[in-house]
Amino acid sequence: MNAAGGLRQHRDTVGMASSASGSAPLIVWFRQDLRLNDNPALIAAAAAGRPVIALYILDTATRDWSMGSATRWWLHHSLAKLAAALRQQYDLQLTLRRGDPAALLPALMQETGATAIHWNRVYEPASIVRDTAIKAALQVRGSAVETHNAALLFEPWTVKTQAGGWFKVFTPFWRACLAQPAPVPQRAPKKLTPYAGALASDALEDWDLLPTKPDWAGGLRETWTPGEAGAAERLQDFIDKDLHRYANGRDRPDLNCTSRLSAHLHFGEIGPRQIWQAVQMAAERGDARIAQNVGKFLSELGWREFCHHLLFHFPTLPQQNFRDDFDAFPWNPNADHVKAWQTGHTGYPIVDAGMRQLWHSGWMHNRVRMIAASFLIKHLLQDWRVGEAWFWDTLVDANLANNAGGWQWVAGSGADAAPYFRIFNPIMQGEKFDPEGDYVRRWVPELAQLPNKYIHKPWTAPESVLKQAGLVLGQSYPLPLVDHATARKAALAAFAALRNDADQAVGDE
DNA sequence: TTTTGAGTTGTTCGA
DNA sequence: GTCGAACAACTCAAA
Numbered sequence: 408m409n410a411a412g413g414l415r416q417h418r419d420t421v422g423m424a425s426s427a428s429g430s431a432p433l434i435v436w437f438r439q440d441l442r443l444n445d446n447p448a449l450i451a452a453a454a455a456g457r458p459v460i461a462l463y464i465l466d467t468a469t470r471d472w473s474m475g476s477a478t479r480w481w482l483h484h485s486l487a488k489l490a491a492a493l494r495q496q497y498d499l500q501l502t503l504r505r506g507d508p509a510a511l512l513p514a515l516m517q518e519t520g521a522t523a524i525h526w527n528r529v530y531e532p533a534s535i536v537r538d539t540a541i542k543a544a545l546q547v548r549g550s551a552v553e554t555h556n557a558a559l560l561f562e563p564w565t566v567k568t569q570a571g572g573w574f575k576v577f578t579p580f581w582r583a584c585l586a587q588p589a590p591v592p593q594r595a596p597k598k599l600t601p602y603a604g605a606l607a608s609d610a611l612e613d614w615d616l617l618p619t620k621p622d623w624a625g626g627l628r629e630t631w632t633p634g635e636a637g638a639a640e641r642l643q644d645f646i647d648k649d650l651h652r653y654a655n656g657r658d659r660p661d662l663n664c665t666s667r668l669s670a671h672l673h674f675g676e677i678g679p680r681q682i683w684q685a686v687q688m689a690a691e692r693g694d695a696r697i698a699q700n701v702g703k704f705l706s707e708l709g710w711r712e713f714c715h716h717l718l719f720h721f722p723t724l725p726q727q728n729f730r731d732d733f734d735a736f737p738w739n740p741n742a743d744h745v746k747a748w749q750t751g752h753t754g755y756p757i758v759d760a761g762m763r764q765l766w767h768s769g770w771m772h773n774r775v776r777m778i779a780a781s782f783l784i785k786h787l788l789q790d791w792r793v794g795e796a797w798f799w800d801t802l803v804d805a806n807l808a809n810n811a812g813g814w815q816w817v818a819g820s821g822a823d824a825a826p827y828f829r830i831f832n833p834i835m836q837g838e839k840f841d842p843e844g845d846y847v848r849r850w851v852p853e854l855a856q857l858p859n860k861y862i863h864k865p866w867t868a869p870e871s872v873l874k875q876a877g878l879v880l881g882q883s884y885p886l887p888l889v890d891h892a893t894a895r896k897a898a899l900a901a902f903a904a905l906r907n908d909a910d911q912a913v914g915d916e
Numbered sequence: 917t918t919t920t921g922a923g924t925t926g927t928t929c930g931a
Numbered sequence: 932g933t934c935g936a937a938c939a940a941c942t943c944a945a946a
Contacts, residue, residue: 568944568945576923578923658925707924823923823943827938829925836926
């Protein structure tokens with residue numbers, strides 16, 4: 408069955424607007440909340456007992472950080488799943504429209520006689536600007552607008568220091584969060600009244616969200632199951648198989664025991680409240696190993712929360728150094744080096760494995776993200792925003808807050824950032840966290856025949872070993888793009904220059 | 917206001 | 932191979 412095909416409605420029909428606002432329809436505007444459970448906008452709309460219109464708008468008017476290629480792929484499938492679920496559960500059509508929400512929403516309300524609209528907030532700068540204006544305009548027209556929180560455990564304006572400011576350090580931030588009452592998810596509405604009129608809807612396929620020539624999405628299809636059901640299954644699988652060893656296992660890309668919920672979370676196919684409750688319940692069921700690991704896992708959810716709160720309070724996070732002394736950092740732009748990094752040809756196996764995993768599957772293990780990001784920034788001295796942009800386009804979980812927060816953290820320009828001297832050694836990291844080389848062998852197959860001893864540093868292998876492994880360095884696999892020790896010294900020198908600049912600036916005053 | 921303790925994820929060097 | 936110290940100085944959060 409092609410769920411998307413069922414969305415077509417060929418007839419433009421003027422809705423039967425009711426004059427009695429008591430039975431006038433209301434709109435649920437889906438955005439980054441593509442689920443039925445724990446969806447406060449949907450729940451509130453259903454509870455009103457009036458006809459419900461379910462709407463998704465492909466926003467072509469907001470230019471800032473428009474979706475990357477991998478997230479467009481995910482969105483297509485997630486919308487198809489949402490449409491199918493709405494139809495199956497409530498006999499409700501998901502109406503698809505493309506354009507400027509500021510124009511489309513009042514038009515749809517006019518068309519249908521809808522007098523109220525619900526949506527769940529997106530806590531990103533461009534969305535806030537857009538939605539604030541839309542809300543004001545709709546209210547001027549006399550419409551009721553209600554917005555809700557589906558995306559975060561705690562509202563960004565509620566987590567404050569004792570002095571009333573915003574946290575810039577994670578640990579006290581998370582302590583303050585944990586002091587709040589535990590967030591509780593709500594179930595999907597049991598029933599709701601679907602809007603009876605026929606509504607014109609775009610066909611999902613016409614949005615061209617999927618790649619065609621070439622179709623590079625094969626690796627994504629074999630790796631992911633977008634949609635609310637896929638998210639729930641992923642969470643359950645994680646709790647059953649991996650939560651009990653999360654604290655240590657999370658650092659092992661070869662073991663693959665992280666939750667892999669990031670993209671589901673980004674699209675709101677599952678919410679943080681649901682995850683929170685599910686792992687707490689698993690811990691309470693009595694498995695001591697799970698109980699020991701839950702705190703660590705929740706703190707990762709805490710980092711997601713922290714990044715979102717940071718972005719809310721510091722909206723320039725994706726573009727500008729959080730610490731402005733980094734504006735003087737002596738980057739060394741080099742298109743060839745960036746290309747080698749992007750395509751997984753740096754000559755450092757753990758970095759290349761990660762970059763190829765990303766290209767193939769739209770995702771990279773967290774530990775390897777740090778190593779690969781550190782390499783781009785500190786070994787190659789490329790601006791963190793170059794890496795941020797590549798991740799934005801290639802990650803299925805590309806999320807403005809997490810991506811910006813992560814890159815600034817690695818660069819050392821962010822909140823609570825890594826100290827300048829923390830420069831990952833890609834060889835040592837590989838040997839420590841991929842000890843058997845399984846991860847490298849999977850993603851860099853040309854190295855598969857190398858013995859473990861050389862898998863993370865092939866250039867040190869004797870000629871006979873290389874020959875045995877069928878490897879010609881510089882041909883079938885690159886030599887290291889830069890020498891680790893040399894690059895490390897250069898990075899330290901660059902950071903030293905930054906400090907000197909800062910001292911100079913103080914001296915100038 | 918001042919003081920104090922602390923701050924996700926590391927590496928290198930020398931004993 | 933293992934271990935502790937050094938790598939800076941600063942900012943943040945709270946007492």
